[in-house]
Amino acid sequence: FNSFMRNIRKFLSRLPRPCAIFAANDIVGECVLEAAAALGCSVPREFALVGVDNDRNVCENTSPTLSSIMLDFRRAGICAGEALEALLQGRRPQGNLLFGVSEVVHRQSTRKFRRNDPRIASALEYVRQHVCEGLQVVDVVRHMDCSRRLAEMRFREITGHSILTCIRRERRALAERLLRETDIPIADVAQACGYAHTNSFRKDFSALTGQSPRQYRKSSGTQHS
Structure with missing residues (x-):
């Protein structure tokens, strides 16, 4: 599993x-x-x-x-019953018996979700621009200029996830791009994604993707370490 x-x-x-x-x-x-x-x-x-x-x-x-x-399933049951009846009478069912939806x-x-919240749009862009700087949830809340509770509520309502999840997602996307498109050392990738320690980056990346940064880089065709 x-x-x-x-x-x-x-x-x-x-x-x-x-x-x-x-x-x-x-x-x-x-x-x-x-x-x-x-x-x-x-x-x-x-x-x-x-x-x-x-x-x-x-x-x-x-x-x-x-x-x-x-x-x-009701139609499926009827089809099965008809096929069984045919077999009991010595007849072969004709072709495949189909049932639908x-x-x-x-x-x-x-569900559909709303995209037209300017405050959330601005916050998402802020995360994209500053994710490499060790961005924290409190920084995003400060940018949104509202209470943390309201910021989290609006984020979940519009995006379906928390502010922290958004930051982690952007960090992962940046890490994947750097691993695919550059040959810079993994320690430098970690630093570029806002991590103070390479081991923390390796652990988070593996948990999110199911691969170590080295494995991801190799599978993407960029064979550097």
């Missing part, structure tokens, strides 16, 4: 954003949500996600809740 989750994190880290993901079933969808959270990615702002089966025990107990396709149950993982 750990290997499966590492593979999902690796897969998500290489996807363009925003994009939509179709999970084979709700259990896989739940795993994708966990992997996205580990990477600091927002669902549905970066990844819109839909599963299959509409298992309410799964879909309504994830964060965010999971949109899912409800299959027409009952409905798509929309939940938070595919």
Whole structure:
């Protein structure tokens, strides 16, 4: 299972954003949500996600809740019964028996979100410009010129995640770009991403991507250390 989750994190880290993901079933969808959270990615702002089966025990107990396709199991049962009846009568069922979709149950993982909040837009741009400077949540709150509670509430409402998650996501994106596109030493990558200690960078990067910085650089085709 750990290997499966590492593979999902690796897969998500290489996807363009925003994009939509179709999970084979709700259990896989739940795993994708966990992997996205580990990477600091927002669902549905970066990844819109839909599963299959509409298992309410799964879909309504994830964060965010999971949109899912409800299959027409009633029709599936009828098809199975008709096929069994044919076999009992010595007849072979004709071709594949098909059944379709009952409905798509929309939940938070595919919800629309507002992009037109100028304060949040300004804060996101501030994070992008200053993430290499050891940026902290308090710096973003100060830039937004409001209380920390209000800043966090607005961030979650508009982006779907916390200010800290946004900072970590931007640091990861910068680190990935530097590892892919340059040959500077990993210690310098850590410093460029606002880390005071290289070991802290290695630990955070591995937790977010499922790979060490060296492994990521090698897999991206830039073979330097």
